[in-house]
Amino acid sequence: MYTLYARNTAGSMAPEALLAACGAPFRVVILERGPDGSFEDFFHRINPKAEVPTLVLPDDSVMTESAAIMIHISDLFPACGFAPAIGSPDRARYLRWMVYLATTVYMSDLRLFYPARYSTDAAAAEGISARAAAMMEAEFAIYSDALGTGPFILGGQMSAVDIYAAMLCTWVPDMQQLFARHANLSRMYEAVLASPSIRAVWDRNGV
Numbered sequence: 001m002y003t004l005y006a007r008n009t010a011g012s013m014a015p016e017a018l019l020a021a022c023g024a025p026f027r028v029v030i031l032e033r034g035p036d037g038s039f040e041d042f043f044h045r046i047n048p049k050a051e052v053p054t055l056v057l058p059d060d061s062v063m064t065e066s067a068a069i070m071i072h073i074s075d076l077f078p079a080c081g082f083a084p085a086i087g088s089p090d091r092a093r094y095l096r097w098m099v100y101l102a103t104t105v106y107m108s109d110l111r112l113f114y115p116a117r118y119s120t121d122a123a124a125a126e127g128i129s130a131r132a133a134a135m136m137e138a139e140f141a142i143y144s145d146a147l148g149t150g151p152f153i154l155g156g157q158m159s160a161v162d163i164y165a166a167m168l169c170t171w172v173p174d175m176q177q178l179f180a181r182h183a184n185l186s187r188m189y190e191a192v193l194a195s196p197s198i199r200a201v202w203d204r205n206g207v
């Protein structure tokens, strides 16, 4: 049994959708914040960085880092077809864009919404957010070009990268405007959400 520590709509949504789509046995533990905004003490003992997603594996080892979790789960459930096998021609492209999204769009999103965490100068927050929004737009534009008519990053075959990208789209303050600018992202998002098990996780998260 996998245990996914999560917050609705946060970075745990893609791993939750992947676990569901793979038919993996898992439970979701939704974390609550204390009055000071921090997570409960027990969670800091599981993940010293106190971030979601945090996944406890069946052997009780702990995995963090959303992209690593996506890659690991997809590899463990090859029958689901969400990861090209090691050595297959698509593997490099799959890894490239998974890590791209985790290190660019995800990080820009954090700076956009939590600017105070990125400077000791409170006055800098507005500029950090504004710059992050611009960077996120440029990063999505690069990803949209890479998608082409896809609809997925590997063409006709959905992979874990697409689930991850769909989650990141939901964090854009105006997702419909994003889709108006980037038809490739819109097409990819609709194709990912056509999966009933993924749609059900989006619904459970309240998206």
Ligand SMILES: N[C@@H](CCC(=O)N[C@@H](CS)C(=O)NCC(=O)O)C(=O)O
Residues within 6 Å of the ligand: 010, 011, 012, 050, 051, 052, 053, 064, 065, 066, 067, 102, 106, 110
């Ligand atoms: N690099 C990490 C980032 C995880 C992360 O920053 N998660 C956010 C939510 S999306 C979080 O839990 N932040 C802690 C907080 O908000 O207190 C990953 O890819 O999993």
